[in-house]
Amino acid sequence: MRNFEELLLEAKKCGRKDLILAGADDVEALKAVEVAAELGLVRPVLVGNKELILNKLENFSLKDYELSEADSAEEIAEKSVMRSKPVINKILMKGSIKTAYLLKAVLNKEWGLRTGNLLSHVVAADIEGYDRLLFITDGGMVIKPSIEEKVQIIENAVSLAFSIGIETPKVACVTAVEVINPSIPETLDCAILSKMNQRGQIKGCKVEGPLGLDYALSEFAAKIKKVEGDVAGKADILLVPDINSGNFLGKSVEYFAGGKIAGLIMGAMVPIIIVSRADKSESKLASILLAIVNSKGGKEYA
């Protein structure tokens, strides 16, 4: 898939999804949901205080929606999570409640949406000049992942890449350098992850690292420095060492390259959308599209 236009076409093939909006009295979230609803892609399930929601809806043209009343943040979070089950054709989106409340409910051991995996954040980037969407992870959720956590972060991103049609995603573990250097411990993790992949301990993808960003993305650069393998120059997924580096990389797409990004929290039984006020409207919509494609038939989570 080359860009977000193609993502929209793909989303249109997925059938209408229930989009559960936790804390639906949120103008910014409603704007994005309205666009997706008008495109026939989602049926909004608005969870929250009825009066507040109806008040906000006066400025919207949403018609076909379901309203689920809940007042406290805890109640909104719980109802939203319960309404996301069975998980087939569901997507969950944060509205006015704080992220922490929503994720606490998602992670509830009895009635939450846990899978075996860690929750992690994946950005999909649509950048001019690239023939494919690039995934960047994790610049939004896990602060400084351990090796075990990096494995799960890779698995979550691979599952997302798979849902847009990439059969064997190429994962570049990126650091500042290609040399495995004990003074830069992040390079050691990259080497370990590459080897784990080679030994079949990380499946469904090709993992290579440490790679500099240039060698991950540019076949020309990889050739000059004789960095070999299937991933160099052709990465689909960039695994970054920590939240700061991943966050910068995602934002550089928008603020340096004038590109577009979408983001999802992966690792739960349904894709979770958390948008920020500063996100551009096209970015919010793209996040919903990504969630739609990822929730296709719900079978990835069976």
Place this chain on the structure above:
Amino acid sequence: MRNFEELLLEAKKCGRKDLILAGADDVEALKAVEVAAELGLVRPVLVGNKELILNKLENFSLKDYELSEADSAEEIAEKSVMRSKPVINKILMKGSIKTAYLLKAVLNKEWGLRTGNLLSHVVAADIEGYDRLLFITDGGMVIKPSIEEKVQIIENAVSLAFSIGIETPKVACVTAVEVINPSIPETLDCAILSKMNQRGQIKGCKVEGPLGLDYALSEFAAKIKKVEGDVAGKADILLVPDINSGNFLGKSVEYFAGGKIAGLIMGAMVPIIIVSRADKSESKLASILLAIVNSKGGKEYA
């Protein structure tokens, strides 16, 4: 200064500089030096094995140069450093010898080019859509700087920004978030550095942080999230938490944004240029231009 075209105009006003090339039998370095020499900006001082250099020069049209014979890497490094003194109108560039040899000589306590400061790497980025050059530091030298080292990294970048005419550079200490969060220790450093600046312990600039990349660069984003101050949305210098995050950011300029970068090692008595084979030729020339402007009259290092 808005871009590298203006940097070239400024470099042309600086008078011809001696460019000392350590290990001059290096085709890639020679290419960049040749362009700068043809523009009348530098007079090359070629240090290294005479035979090897003359052999390489057969493919170049360099005429007005000085040749300084030296054979071992140690000898080349020492001669190059000695030839860089007195430091007025000198710039030092790595050729075929390994970086470690050159920097060891630069840091020699008796005859090196030490100042009180740490050596650190600064990237200058010329990105479409920005009305100014952006500096990113340190994505190339100091792996995981302490607070004290970050102060010196800021000072080095400020000195460089000053030499292109920015009187009071705006320094954004960037992290993934704006909230000061003990779980992300990098945010604590940012808060401390901001306060040190406010107390006059870091001079000649305005330091603000923690800031996300969006709030550092976009006045629109800063306004939405009500991030205030002189730096938000207007940063000249991005101070990053570690080498990986800085390296990604610099490379994202080239590989995401199609922009141009130049790089210098700052903190010694002369600016030091280290280019890599994978660098684009315009990037290598821009690094020389930056060094020229920074070495102006040598007075910054008096």
